[in-house]
Amino acid sequence: MSTLVQIGLKKIPINTGTKALCIGINLLSARSLTTKLEDLPPKPKPWNYNEKSFKYHHYLFDKTSARFDENTKLIVVEGPIAAGKSKLGKEIAKQFGLLYLPEANLDMSYTNKYGYNLKQLDPMLPPDCRSFDVKDFLKHPKHKLNARMQIDQYLIKYSQYIDALAHIFSTGQGVVLDRCVYSDFVFTEAMYSQKFLSKAAYKKYYEHRDNSLCDILRPHLVIYLDVPVPKVLENIQKRNISYEIKSTALTEQYLQTIEQNYKQKYLKDISTHAELLVYDWTIEGDTEIVVEDIEAIKFDYDSYDVKMKDWKAELEEDYAIWRNRFADNKNYLMNVCNIPAWDCPELLVEAEDLDTYYEVLKSAPGAEYEYGYNNNMGDKWLFKTGVPKRDTLPLIERRME
Numbered sequence: 001m002s003t004l005v006q007i008g009l010k011k012i013p014i015n016t017g018t019k020a021l022c023i024g025i026n027l028l029s030a031r032s033l034t035t036k037l038e039d040l041p042p043k044p045k046p047w048n049y050n051e052k053s054f055k056y057h058h059y060l061f062d063k064t065s066a067r068f069d070e071n072t073k074l075i076v077v078e079g080p081i082a083a084g085k086s087k088l089g090k091e092i093a094k095q096f097g098l099l100y101l102p103e104a105n106l107d108m109s110y111t112n113k114y115g116y117n118l119k120q121l122d123p124m125l126p127p128d129c130r131s132f133d134v135k136d137f138l139k140h141p142k143h144k145l146n147a148r149m150q151i152d153q154y155l156i157k158y159s160q161y162i163d164a165l166a167h168i169f170s171t172g173q174g175v176v177l178d179r180c181v182y183s184d185f186v187f188t189e190a191m192y193s194q195k196f197l198s199k200a201a202y203k204k205y206y207e208h209r210d211n212s213l214c215d216i217l218r219p220h221l222v223i224y225l226d227v228p229v230p231k232v233l234e235n236i237q238k239r240n241i242s243y244e245i246k247s248t249a250l251t252e253q254y255l256q257t258i259e260q261n262y263k264q265k266y267l268k269d270i271s272t273h274a275e276l277l278v279y280d281w282t283i284e285g286d287t288e289i290v291v292e293d294i295e296a297i298k299f300d301y302d303s304y305d306v307k308m309k310d311w312k313a314e315l316e317e318d319y320a321i322w323r324n325r326f327a328d329n330k331n332y333l334m335n336v337c338n339i340p341a342w343d344c345p346e347l348l349v350e351a352e353d354l355d356t357y358y359e360v361l362k363s364a365p366g367a368e369y370e371y372g373y374n375n376n377m378g379d380k381w382l383f384k385t386g387v388p389k390r391d392t393l394p395l396i397e398r399r400m401e
């Protein structure tokens with residue numbers, strides 16, 4: 001008998017009636033990652049979560065646990081600006097056969113499904129409705145739209161994290177992230193410390209954070225690349241991205257606040273749940289050593305351990321419920337971040353401006369009809385199957401021009 005009562009925002013419905021299906025899934029997270037990919041057990045074909053719905057009762061014929069092996073892990077590479085995270089992240093992904101997702105950035109949401117860059121609409125938009133991303137912030141650190149940018153950054157990282165979980169549960173392939181939603185606050189703290197954010201915006205940011213993090217699962221492993229601030233400044237110069245080297249925001253104090261929050265808050269908190277590897281990356285280290293260290297970690301935790309607890313489930317059905325939530329209910333998860341901002345003027349837009357915004361947005365190529373139904377964009381059929389049913393973010397690296 002099912003005791004499923006409520007699929008509420010914060011509650012996971014648990015069906016307790018079928019104990020016979022209990023297969024001790026906890027053990028699946030035991031054992032270490034391996035680079036010997038050929039030794040891993042064969043998996044069922046990846047479930048195409050972008051096109052196929054997975055309802056939770058599907059567990060009866062599609063076992064999520066059958067896709068999980070020792071490399072089914074969520075790994076995050078963290079560190080200051082220009083530390084070498086993406087290079088290391090890609091290498092780790094390659095060695096362990098994982099999916100690498102580039103750092104979440106607003107170019108991912110400014111690009112529509114036809115590849116059209118919505119930033120091109122800016123000249124037609126009221127100033128408050130124009131695109132504004134990290135690059136703009138670095139150029140204009142005192143701009144009113146910083147608040148919106150930082151909350152949008154949070155949301156895009158949250159969105160990407162849900163994608164990562166959907167991928168893991170639907171395919172069994174692990175994921176490597178370049179920074180993540182849990183660490184994003186270090187930037188909010190740095191911005192606030194330099195008065196680039198108002199107190200109201202700062203509080204609003206944490207409202208978003210507090211509302212959303214309880215619905216996702218923390219990573220298995222965090223790798224932190226430690227680079228002292230003077231060296232970060234040097235790396236930024238060396239990387240020679242014009243909006244970074246010219247930025248008045250990237251000061252020693254700003255970078256120091258990032259480092260403090262990373263070390264004193266983020267790493268401290270996340271290490272209660274995740275494994276943690278910290279490297280002095282002042283001089284770029286050896287990827288092989290990191291890979292060996294990862295292989296040496298024993299992910300052996302019993303049901304009572306606080307570590308890895310987010311990933312522990314008693315029943316096959318519990319995995320199915322998570323899988324359904326991340327793969328099928330992304331919009332529903334994102335909706336917890338629809339938080340009114342009446343107390344934060346820089347997050348508000350005039351009603352007429354918003355009208356104009358939607359009007360202009362509708363004129364963008366591919367925006368006339370639902371994706372897959374725009375004949376003028378090359379879509380061919382009136383009735384579609386295989387049209388993505390899910391808003392999975394495109395894997396776009398931040399443009400560094």
Ligand SMILES: *[C@@H]1O[C@H](CO)[C@@H](O)[C@H](O)[C@H]1NC(C)=O
Binds near residue numbers: 240242
């Ligand atoms: C930095 O980039 C600019 C233009 O992108 C170029 O003119 C300049 O020579 C570069 N500086 C260094 C030190 O590479």
